[in-house]
Amino acid sequence: MSGSAPGPVRRRTFVLGSAAAAGSVALAGASASTASAASFGYTDDGSNYVINTGANLILKVSKTNGDLTSLLYRGTEYQGYGGKNSHIESGLGTSTVTIKQSGSTILVSVAHGTLKHYYAARSGENNVYLWTNKADTSVSATRYIVRVKAGKFLNDEPDSYTYAPTTIESADVFAKSDGQTRSKHYSKHRVADYDYIGWSAGNVGLWMVRSNHEKASGGPFYRSLLRHQSADGGGLYEILYYGENQTEAQRFGLQGPYVIAFTDGGAPSSSLYHGNLATPWADSLGISGYVAAGGRGRVAGVGISGRDTAYAYTVGLANSAAQYWGSAGSSDGYFSIGGVLPGTYTLTVFKGELAVHTTSATVAAGGTTTLNTITVPSSNDPSNGKAIWRIGDWDGTPSGFKNAALMTYAHPSDARAAAWKGNVVIGSGSETSAFPAYIWKDVNSGLLVYFKLSAAQAAAAHTLRIGVTTAYANGRPRVTVNDWVSAIPSPPSQPSTRSLTVGSYRGNNHTFTYSVPAAAWLTDTGQYNVLKIDVVSGSGTTAYLSAGTSIDALDLLA
Incomplete structure (x- = not known):
């Protein structure tokens, strides 16, 4: 041609x-x-x-x-x-x-x-x-x-x-x-x-x-x-x-x-x-740093318990010199990772893209390190927390949220994207699909979530959690519940370069927690409480390059 x-x-x-x-x-x-x-x-x-x-x-x-x-x-x-x-x-x-x-x-x-x-x-x-x-x-x-x-x-x-x-x-x-x-x-x-x-x-x-x-x-x-x-x-x-x-x-x-x-x-x-x-x-070409197959080892695990079988699990190995990963079997969590350079590695179990357990594994040249069943503690998976309501699920990704799938191959301004603004009503049945995958200070900050509480629920303090997968320009959520306003949280460590506009939500997963006092709730159980989520930061520029963050999940714990 x-x-x-x-x-x-x-x-x-x-x-x-x-x-x-x-x-x-x-x-x-x-x-x-x-x-x-x-x-x-x-x-x-x-x-x-x-x-x-x-x-x-x-x-x-x-x-x-x-x-x-x-x-x-x-x-x-x-x-x-x-x-x-x-x-x-x-x-x-x-x-x-x-x-x-x-x-x-x-x-x-x-x-x-x-x-x-x-x-x-x-x-x-x-x-x-x-x-x-x-x-x-x-x-x-x-x-x-x-x-x-x-x-x-x-x-x-x-x-x-x-x-x-x-x-x-x-x-x-x-x-x-x-x-x-x-x-x-x-x-x-x-x-x-x-x-x-x-x-x-x-x-x-x-x-x-x-x-x-x-x-x-x-x-x-x-x-x-x-x-x-x-x-x-x-x-x-x-x-x-x-x-x-x-x-x-x-x-x-x-x-x-x-x-x-x-x-x-x-x-x-x-x-x-x-x-x-x-x-x-x-093997004999004299390539600098070359390690033949015989100088490498393998890590094999007989299984992973405590998994949520609705999700794929990945096992990663990492140290300062090398990284490897492999899929865990859907039936029992069995995994095998070969071609590993000798050394001691941090072994991480991921539910989706969310790290839910870490341990260590040492690999020797020519050998296989066999690990007994790895148990993921229930407390390590935030999905196990009993919630009054939850939007999305805790898997380390914005999957299921509005525009999430499109954002891996398009700019947020793309004509195919649904409106980034829009509020959410708990109980509507469309909570996750209506909630935007990304929130920016200059685009859709001030999102509102409406929800009702029973009399018993309104009589107690509750923890609100917002999980994020990355942030741009130190963007992080500050929340208002009715008349109660949270403190501005400190920014977690995140990459400093563009992410949300270049097809990536992958940064460092972090969970923000807010202790909401009982006095913040409405006492009339027929009325909607209003959660307002604002993105705060002194950095960033404007529009989609203003401070922003990607959402993993948010919930109000019982």
């Missing part, structure tokens, strides 16, 4: 994570045809190392800076737009670049100060394997971007801005003429939700297959940009530390492999997925 196509070409888009979606894909994985493997090898054209994989892919790596300067697949060039190449960050600059062939593998090593980066090509494969070893903060973030020529995979997905000429926030959020919003941030997906990202156009698929993210930050529920597409070109990302909406300090060390994969139009082979990929061929 020509890069000068006049309009959008609507293509199948894969942002899934299941092996079933992959199917049988020619030339996608290690089992790819090796019919032309006799041409496998590399040359030096003076400026680049030119690698022929012996399949349908020829790639070039700059000898000066380690940029990926060409991805020639079946005779068509896919790499590059705007005079820019594919690389770490926006390019490393002058680097030491070397190449070595070891049997059926060619490895390009790039050294830039303390950072080391690697490209590997395998005979007969249409894949490029990448590793990045970041030792310190001399490189600000950890991002690899594959820049793709214009016109190859045009689309009009949420993370595209081909048809969005109006800039509505910063220089990266746009609006179409119909009021729908577009941004590279609007991927919809948490890290745990996908194995690969990319595009398909006829008989060509181009994919970024993610790594296990053991050196990334933010855990399984972190959201970041995964790709972008515009009339100028497209980008596929492997982002390990971006500095946006981060809840943890960045981790250092070798990360990978992540894989640039070409296919005949289908999804990449499931053999490339981080949970399946085996790289014994890389």
